[in-house]
Structure formats: structure tokens, C-alpha cells
Amino acid sequence: MSQIAEAALRRGEDRYSIEVADASLTYRTVQIDDLTPTGLQLARAAGFKPPDDAVVLQVGADGALDLVESEKPVDLRHQDGRFVIVASDRLYFFKLSGNRFEWPCRVVTGGLIRKLGAVPPDMAIYLEQVDRPDRRIHDHDLVDLDPEGTESFIARKAVWKLNVHGVVIxxxxxxxxxxxxxxxxxxxxxxxWHMFFKVVGQPKQPVELDTVLDLDTPGIEKLRLTPKNVDNGEAPPAPHREFALLDVDTAYLDRLGLRWETIVEADRRWLLIHGYRVPTGYTKTQVRLALEIPPAYPGAAIYGFYAYPPLSLASGREIPSTQLRGTLLGVEFHGWSRHRGPSAPWDAATDNVVTQLGLVEAALAKEVGE
Structure with missing residues (x-):
């Protein structure tokens, strides 16, 4: 007999205690008048009105879930008194490491799968997929159980993958x-080396050899490496600093390890970055990248970006919306018309050169399918 059933018996003849969880598997104590209640009585005791709208699952000592029918009695004198009771009109099914589970909700989180299957913290949960790598399911991830067929999960020792400049480890x-x-x-x-840690949707972050990378960071793309240029010993000319940027911009640009300048030409203010590396898939490997900085920046948004030499794809496909032009240091830069859209407009309090360079990287990567 379970400890809960024994405790229920000790509480007297009139009222007994059971433990009832909702879809988040958060348990609460519920009083019931009968040690052999039906599914309908359990739902009513848990507060469901009408009780026949609820699905009642009994949680076994091994974590298995068993459906309790509306008129089926449960003997709490000999069985566990833990239940999951949820408003639902159907059951969904999934498998975890070969064991079949019933669940009353269409969506289940990775954390709930871990709880239901008693998966220890040092094990990772993967959704098994056909013709493609299994998908790791983190505790906060949502999985839709509605598609045809039974979703199948497996728990195994966690392995993190990292793309180190094209080599996946x-x-x-x-x-x-x-x-x-x-x-x-x-x-x-x-x-x-110049070393950069790239996360999707964020500017690349310069890193050092002793930097610790957190591989649980969502959206990790790769660790990019670029050999540092070897020069002939001559010092380059001092960069132009014809107007000031924000402190956060200056600090970030300095960490990139690339030469950058601020230049004013024909009343247009430019940030110019030399030797800017572009992803594989373009006919050039690096360009001079320019951002036009509005006089009211950061109150006014930075729009798009410019490159020289003009960028073109190795595939020969035309790149759309690259008709902008700007003359800087005697050469014509080709501009990409890229903006943030209504769902993520420029925010003067949080957006700056750093976030705009994140947009630049995303735009360049998108054209080559990264």
C-alpha cells in the first residue's frame, strides 16, 4: 500500500486526502469522501464542473499514467493516490525510450516529459526524426503531440555540437x-587569429582563447576564425575620427580588431569598417563596410548598409534591394536596403551600431542560406 493511501486511511472515516496535479504537474492536496472513488468523483473533488469534461490519469509508483474512466473505481487502499486531472476532450500519446505515455494536452514541454519519464538531469531528451538528425528537446521547449502518428523520444547522454569554422565537434x-x-x-x-562567437540574430562577439563558450546558448551558429593579417612592418595611417559614436559602439568596434573610421563627406556621416569579412558564397571574401550615421543618431535609425567593392553571389543570382549608392573616399559604395520591419522597429534606447551590425550579418548570411 502506498504512503498516500495509508495516510488517507489514518485520517478517519469521513475525509481522505489525494494529491492532484494540473498540466504543469504541480500537485495540490484534495479532500475526498471515498477510498474507492470513480473517475467522475475524482474530477468532481478536484473542482471540475461539469466533472465529465475532465481527463483523469492515475500516476503509478513508477511514473506511468493510467486513464481512470468516469465510472471506474480506484481502490486507494491498495493504489497510489496521485492523479493528473485536466480539462480535455481527448488523450494524446507519446513514447519515451520505448515506454508509452498518455497525456491530456495537445502540447507538452520537455520539462514535463522529463518529469513523467523520471529522466535524470545529466541525460538529454531527443525527439526521434526520420531522414534528419534527432532534435534535442530542452526543458522549456514545446512539442505538439497532435500530428498524425506517435511522437517518439529517447533519453541519452547529452552531446553538444559546435561548428568551429566548418569543423563540427x-x-x-x-x-x-x-x-x-x-x-x-x-x-x-x-x-x-581573430576569433568570433556567432549566435543567430546577434552581432558576432570577439572572443579570446580562454573565453568560455556556453553551448546551451540558443541559436549558436559557429565559432568563426580569421587569420590575423601579416603586414610589412609599416604603420597604417591614423584612422579618421571626424565625429563621435556612442561609447558602446566604440568599445565594440575596438574589440572586433578591424580598422574603422568616422568620416564626413558632402554632409553625410559615415562609419567605415575596413576588411570586413563576409560569409562563404560571395565572390569577395572581405569588403569595406559603411553605415550612414544620421545626425540625430541614436534618436534616428541607421538604415541598411553599404559595401565596396559591390557584393555579388558566387551562384550568379541577383541580390534584391541593393540599389542604394553612396560615394565615400572617391569610390561608389553599393547600398543594401534592409530595415527592421514593424514588429521590431528601431529603439533609440537599445539600438545602436552594434545591433545594426547584427542586422548586417543576418542579411549577408540570409543571401547565402546560412
Whole structure:
């Protein structure tokens, strides 16, 4: 007999206690008058009106869920007194490591799957997929159980993957230093590198060899590596600083390790970044990148971006909306008309050169399918 059933018996002849959870598996104590209640009585005791709109699942000692029919009695003297009771008109099914589970809601979270299957924290849950890699399901992820067929999950030791400049490595822990990642991928850490950690939708972040990368970060794209340029020993000319940027802009640009300037020509204010690397798939590997900075910046938005030499795709496909033009230092830059859209307009309090460069990277990557 379970501890809950024994406790219920000890409470007297009139009222007994059961534990009832909702769809989040949060339990509460509910009083009931009968040690052999039916599914209908359990739903009524849990407060469902009308009670026949509820699905009642009994939680076994092993975590298994068993449907309790409306008129089916449950003997709490010999069975566990834990139930999941949810308003629903049907049941959904999924498998976890070969075991079949019933669930009264169309959507289930990874955390609930972990709870239902008693999956320990050091194990990861994956949705098994045909003809493509299994999809890892994090605790906060939602899975729709409605599509035809039974969703099948498997729990196994977690493995994180990281793309190190085209070399995908498997990592047994959720964190790794840049140095360890490069060495595992076969790159010589003794050579001078520009190193950037790229997350989808964010500007690339300069990193150092001892930087610790969190592989649980959503949207990780890759660790990008660029050999540092070797020059002939001559010092480059001092960069132009004809107007000031925000402190956050200056700090970020300095961390990029690229030469940058602020220039005013024909009453237009420009931020010019030299040697800006573009993704594979273009006919050029790097360009001079320019952003036109409005006089009212950051109160006014930065619009699009400009490149010289003009960018074109190796595939020959034409890049849309690149008709803008701007002359800077005697050459004509080709501008990309890219804006944020009504769902994410420019915000003077949070947007700046840094976030605009994130838009630049996303636009360049989109054209080559990254």
C-alpha cells in the first residue's frame, strides 16, 4: 500500500486526502469522501464542473499514467493516490525510450516529459526524426503531440555540437573554452587569429582563447576564425575620427580588431569598417563596410548598409534591394536596403551600431542560406 493511501486511511472515516496535479504537474492536496472513488468523483473533488469534461490519469509508483474512466473505481487502499486531472476532450500519446505515455494536452514541454519519464538531469531528451538528425528537446521547449502518428523520444547522454569554422565537434559538457574547441577541431592555437562567437540574430562577439563558450546558448551558429593579417612592418595611417559614436559602439568596434573610421563627406556621416569579412558564397571574401550615421543618431535609425567593392553571389543570382549608392573616399559604395520591419522597429534606447551590425550579418548570411 502506498504512503498516500495509508495516510488517507489514518485520517478517519469521513475525509481522505489525494494529491492532484494540473498540466504543469504541480500537485495540490484534495479532500475526498471515498477510498474507492470513480473517475467522475475524482474530477468532481478536484473542482471540475461539469466533472465529465475532465481527463483523469492515475500516476503509478513508477511514473506511468493510467486513464481512470468516469465510472471506474480506484481502490486507494491498495493504489497510489496521485492523479493528473485536466480539462480535455481527448488523450494524446507519446513514447519515451520505448515506454508509452498518455497525456491530456495537445502540447507538452520537455520539462514535463522529463518529469513523467523520471529522466535524470545529466541525460538529454531527443525527439526521434526520420531522414534528419534527432532534435534535442530542452526543458522549456514545446512539442505538439497532435500530428498524425506517435511522437517518439529517447533519453541519452547529452552531446553538444559546435561548428568551429566548418569543423563540427562533439562536446560532452555544456561549456568549452575557445582554446579547447580549436584544438579539438584541429586548428593551431599558437597562430594569430581573430576569433568570433556567432549566435543567430546577434552581432558576432570577439572572443579570446580562454573565453568560455556556453553551448546551451540558443541559436549558436559557429565559432568563426580569421587569420590575423601579416603586414610589412609599416604603420597604417591614423584612422579618421571626424565625429563621435556612442561609447558602446566604440568599445565594440575596438574589440572586433578591424580598422574603422568616422568620416564626413558632402554632409553625410559615415562609419567605415575596413576588411570586413563576409560569409562563404560571395565572390569577395572581405569588403569595406559603411553605415550612414544620421545626425540625430541614436534618436534616428541607421538604415541598411553599404559595401565596396559591390557584393555579388558566387551562384550568379541577383541580390534584391541593393540599389542604394553612396560615394565615400572617391569610390561608389553599393547600398543594401534592409530595415527592421514593424514588429521590431528601431529603439533609440537599445539600438545602436552594434545591433545594426547584427542586422548586417543576418542579411549577408540570409543571401547565402546560412
Amino acid at each position: 562533439d562536446v560532452a559538457e555544456s561549456t568549452i573554452t575557445v582554446r579547447d574547441a580549436m584544438e579539438q577541431a584541429g586548428f593551431d592555437t599558437a597562430k594569430p
